[in-house]
Amino acid sequence: MNPISSIVLKMSESPAWQRRIGGWRVTRRVVRRFMPGEELDDGIGAVRSLNERGFSASLNPVGEHVHSEAEAEAAAAQYVTILRRVRDEGLDSNLSVKLSLLGLDLGAEVAVANLTRVLESAAEQNAFVRIDMESSGYVDPTLRIHERLRGRFPELGVVIQSYLKRSAADVEALAAKGAAIRLVKGAYKEPPEIAFADKADVDRNFAELMERLLRDDARAAGVRLAVATHDAALVERGIELARQRGIDANLEFQMLYGIGRGLQEKTRAAGYPVRIYVSYGPAWYPWFMRRLAERPANLGFFLRHLFG
Numbered sequence: 001m002n003p004i005s006s007i008v009l010k011m012s013e014s015p016a017w018q019r020r021i022g023g024w025r026v027t028r029r030v031v032r033r034f035m036p037g038e039e040l041d042d043g044i045g046a047v048r049s050l051n052e053r054g055f056s057a058s059l060n061p062v063g064e065h066v067h068s069e070a071e072a073e074a075a076a077a078q079y080v081t082i083l084r085r086v087r088d089e090g091l092d093s094n095l096s097v098k099l100s101l102l103g104l105d106l107g108a109e110v111a112v113a114n115l116t117r118v119l120e121s122a123a124e125q126n127a128f129v130r131i132d133m134e135s136s137g138y139v140d141p142t143l144r145i146h147e148r149l150r151g152r153f154p155e156l157g158v159v160i161q162s163y164l165k166r167s168a169a170d171v172e173a174l175a176a177k178g179a180a181i182r183l184v185k186g187a188y189k190e191p192p193e194i195a196f197a198d199k200a201d202v203d204r205n206f207a208e209l210m211e212r213l214l215r216d217d218a219r220a221a222g223v224r225l226a227v228a229t230h231d232a233a234l235v236e237r238g239i240e241l242a243r244q245r246g247i248d249a250n251l252e253f254q255m256l257y258g259i260g261r262g263l264q265e266k267t268r269a270a271g272y273p274v275r276i277y278v279s280y281g282p283a284w285y286p287w288f289m290r291r292l293a294e295r296p297a298n299l300g301f302f303l304r305h306l307f308g
């Protein structure tokens with residue numbers, strides 16, 4: 001990871017920087033590039049226009065790490081509200097959830113109870129729910145909770161990060177079980193003991209994991225793969241593999257709202273489903289800082305607005 005991205009990721013965890021950067025008006029202007037707004041109405045409006053343009057969506061009310069059971073329960077209630085709103089408006093969007101927002105820091109049972117409430121509501125309308133993957137300390141508990149609940153709720157998916165050295169083993173286990181997997185590169189600051197430090201290794205691992213998840217045995221086990229990246233070479237490789245292997249179901253591409261719009265259109269035009277991950281909400285600071293860290297050019301854009 002380049003040193004600037006590393007500093008920005010460190011700042012994403014700092015309340016002092018949050019107060020400072022979050023207070024600048026220019027920050028909000030730049031945030032709008034990646035987020036339609038702070039209210040559920042903003043997220044719903046974005047999903048509606050994406051649907052009109054042929055994209056499906058996944059809604060993510062930004063937020064993480066609650067400090068009380070009441071906050072975790074409120075987060076579960078918020079997720080349920082989103083599911084109902086999507087159903088009532090007839091929109092094509094699933095839901096992305098974070099276990100730290102559902103109380104994982106307070107104990108696995110708190111998160112399980114809250115996630116179960118969300119999944120029960122989703123099951124009533126046959127909606128799909130994906131558990132986002134957070135920093136490395138959350139990987140084991142997240143995979144355990146996913147495993148525990150997916151028997152009862154088959155419309156539950158999880159995320160694998162190609163920057164983690166452990167991911168090949170996790171993919172093997174999930175492939176055998178026919179899980180619904182979103183493959184990403186990974187967005188957190190991780191130590192070199194557990195994560196590939198070189199971007200080339202992260203990219204190579206992504207390609208290998210994608211290839212693995214598109215093999216016949218994984219497909220036969222029922223794997224549903226979401227290739228989530230704006231890396232044009234990897235998207236192209238995914239399409240090539242799908243064509244070679246005659247795969248026309250249980251594969252979709254996913255990208256973030258406001259990022260790689262040309263690639264979003266091109267992938268959809270190639271005949272593959274593209275789902276756009278739509279984040280909204282007032283607690284955008286850590287999410288926004290991770291987007292800045294992903295691409296130094298974003299930081300340049302931000303600084304130009306700040307001083308311009």
Ligand code: FDA
Nearest residue numbers: 132133184185186187228229230231254255256277291294
């Ligand atoms: P890479 O960083 O190599 O970028 C490839 C190209 O994409 C860049 O050259 C640039 O053109 C463009 N690009 C990438 N990021 C950009 C940005 N911020 N602004 C502008 N252009 C950008 N992570 C995680 O740890 N847990 C999770 O649950 C998820 N969930 C998730 C869902 C979806 C739908 C997506 C697309 C991504 C995630 N991520 C994630 C984030 C992921 O781990 C990763 O940080 C970003 O996708 C950026 O990496 P790329 O794969 O795009 O490649």
